[in-house]
Amino acid sequence: MASLFSGGGGWEAGGVMAGYVPVMAVEYEPWIAQWHAQVFGGHVYQGSVADVDYREAGRAVGPVDVLVSSPPCQATSRSGIAQATRRARAGIEARESDVCDPN
Numbered sequence: 001m002a003s004l005f006s007g008g009g010g011w012e013a014g015g016v017m018a019g020y021v022p023v024m025a026v027e028y029e030p031w032i033a034q035w036h037a038q039v040f041g042g043h044v045y046q047g048s049v050a051d052v053d054y055r056e057a058g059r060a061v062g063p064v065d066v067l068v069s070s071p072p073c074q075a076t077s078r079s080g081i082a083q084a085t086r087r088a089r090a091g092i093e094a095r096e097s098d099v100c101d102p103n
Contacts, residue, residue, distance in 0.1 A: 001066040004049045007032060011068040012040045023061040026052055 001015045006025035015022060022040040026049045027033040033046035043061055045052050049069075058064075 002064045003068040005071050006036050
């Protein structure tokens with residue numbers, strides 16, 4: 001299995017329980033990408049999903065049976081809501097990442 005916006009690896013944990021092997025992940029945050037690599041192994045690309053050469057990645061990891069693409073949704077996490085609230089109280093314009101479209 002492979003994942004985009006990999007974060008803490010919730011999908012990978014579920015995939016492992018279902019018998020899948022994580023072979024690739026893409027995570028923007030460097031410290032999370034490093035943690036993800038330590039926990040799940042496989043090829044972890046640190047950076048934007050838009051910057052990955054997926055043809056090259058496919059050659060590196062081989063066929064992928066399951067691809068999970070679950071974009072971050074900071075507005076539904078406690079820390080994301082708190083950050084958006086602090087920004088609003090300070091009169092700082094909201095960022096796109098402060099908004100989550102549940103659809």
